[in-house]
Amino acid sequence: MGGFAILAACSAPAVGSPSATPTPELPTASSTSTRTDPPTATVTPTSTFTPTATYTPTITLTPSITPTPTITPTPTFDFPDVNVNVGSAHCRYGPDVAYLHAGDLYEGDHGLLWNRSYNATWLWVRFDKLNYACWVSATVVDLDDDPYRVVAYISPLPQSTLYGPVKKVSAVRNGNQVVVSWDAVWMTVDDDRGYFLEARVCTQAGLLDVYGQTYGTTYTFSDLTSCDSPSSGKLYVVEKHGYTDPVAIPWP
Numbered sequence: 001m002g003g004f005a006i007l008a009a010c011s012a013p014a015v016g017s018p019s020a021t022p023t024p025e026l027p028t029a030s031s032t033s034t035r036t037d038p039p040t041a042t043v044t045p046t047s048t049f050t051p052t053a054t055y056t057p058t059i060t061l062t063p064s065i066t067p068t069p070t071i072t073p074t075p076t077f078d079f080p081d082v083n084v085n086v087g088s089a090h091c092r093y094g095p096d097v098a099y100l101h102a103g104d105l106y107e108g109d110h111g112l113l114w115n116r117s118y119n120a121t122w123l124w125v126r127f128d129k130l131n132y133a134c135w136v137s138a139t140v141v142d143l144d145d146d147p148y149r150v151v152a153y154i155s156p157l158p159q160s161t162l163y164g165p166v167k168k169v170s171a172v173r174n175g176n177q178v179v180v181s182w183d184a185v186w187m188t189v190d191d192d193r194g195y196f197l198e199a200r201v202c203t204q205a206g207l208l209d210v211y212g213q214t215y216g217t218t219y220t221f222s223d224l225t226s227c228d229s230p231s232s233g234k235l236y237v238v239e240k241h242g243y244t245d246p247v248a249i250p251w252p
Helices: 002-010
Strands: 081-084 088-092 101-106 110-116 122-127 133-137 141-143 170-174 177-181 192-203 206-214 218-222 232-239
Touching: 081 122, 101 133, 122 141, 192 218, 206 218
Parallel strands: none
Antiparallel strands: 081 110, 081 141, 088 101, 088 133, 110 122, 122 133, 170 177, 177 218, 192 206, 192 232
């Protein structure tokens, strides 16, 4: 019994049986060999881009078109032409022969009619050869148009300061006559042009402007008493350069 057991243990391997192959040893969790993954690269930027300017587009406004107004020309007034029709005539500082002489006129002298007296018997004309306007009688000129196209006008008198006004002016009535008196004012012979009176007197047609010039110290007006408004007058001293301040006549 015992001998059989030893023989079995020493017997040769059976024919045809494969040889035993050693099983390779696999690593276990407790193996000392540890796998190390390659390090992960971390990229650190070396600079941060900061824009230095922001472009803001410029807005160009389109102007609105404003229509240009149409200019309508204002017609200029065509003053009537005046031509002297006599050999010689006077141009004066007022609309009457009692006013001072302002300039000499001769046949053919041309001017423009600027104004007129209320009844157009005297014309205020700017003659080409003079640098001022003066009064000429309508009887010594020809007009190319109606004088009533221009307005009536009273021009100022040239002022004189060489002499003083008259003194002690008085007036008395004798019926329809009014006599004005005053004290004389001394003037040189060269300067003396006497005295000038402007009055508004009562006539059959109503109140009327009249003028007087004298070298004396009295003057008589015809003056009715039938007008609704009172008559009146002024007195000037006249020298060759002009007129002094007027003095009111105390009309009776």
